[in-house]
Amino acid sequence: xxxxxxxxxxxxxxxxxxxxxxxxxxxxxxxxxxxxxxxxxxxxxxxxxxxxxxxxxxxxxxxxxxxxxxxxxxxxxxxxxxxxxxxxxxxxxxxxxxxxxxxxxxxxxx
Amino acid sequence: xxxxxxxxxxxxxxxxxxxxxxxxxxxxxxxxxxxxxxxxxxxxxxxxxxxxxxxxxxxxxxxxxxxxxxxxxxxxxxxxxxxxxxxxxxxxxxxxxxxxxxxxxxxxxxxxxxx
Numbered sequence: 001x002x003x004x005x006x007x008x009x010x011x012x013x014x015x016x017x018x019x020x021x022x023x024x025x026x027x028x029x030x031x032x033x034x035x036x037x038x039x040x041x042x043x044x045x046x047x048x049x050x051x052x053x054x055x056x057x058x059x060x061x062x063x064x065x066x067x068x069x070x071x072x073x074x075x076x077x078x079x080x081x082x083x084x085x086x087x088x089x090x091x092x093x094x095x096x097x098x099x100x101x102x103x104x105x106x107x108x109x110x
Numbered sequence: 111x112x113x114x115x116x117x118x119x120x121x122x123x124x125x126x127x128x129x130x131x132x133x134x135x136x137x138x139x140x141x142x143x144x145x146x147x148x149x150x151x152x153x154x155x156x157x158x159x160x161x162x163x164x165x166x167x168x169x170x171x172x173x174x175x176x177x178x179x180x181x182x183x184x185x186x187x188x189x190x191x192x193x194x195x196x197x198x199x200x201x202x203x204x205x206x207x208x209x210x211x212x213x214x215x216x217x218x219x220x221x222x223x224x225x
Contacts, residue, residue, distance in 0.1 A: 042216075043219050100145075100154070
């Protein structure tokens, strides 16, 4: 599985747009990029997944450049409840298991 | 439509005792995964099961740990003769398909404390 690198932590303020970038230089042709969110004392929750260009859903947007060596999770107008750990995962969706890194601890301030 | 259920939510065991963690997947899901999370760490894959079959146990310690997913009833992760290092949060996830979208639905976890 491709190794990912993302910031250990980030702070932002309510109402701001937050962008979390993930580097995955060794991404393979069959790999997808998936983001999970984990609140304290809860299990992770799937946010968004993409292969290339841009994907948007009701929660977030995912931007993937043409070379796919990085990706950016964009959270519009964050609130205090968006404080969580965000995991960037890269792998072949045919794999059975998900490999989690340490994620990015996002702290939203009032 | 209930999500993934895990019980107990908190479990305290003394060293040497056995711990049994239960996981009921989402309705209709026949694929179950167990993960372990240490404080300040990401989740580590342990085992993947389908009904009555262990598909991938590459992340499971060779000794003291076992998992099952019987035809009827929840999946069970069993830890024999627990040690302090087993203290962690154990998460179960389920999915509808084995492959396809990397989307797994996680339960709230069981926090095991070994004293």
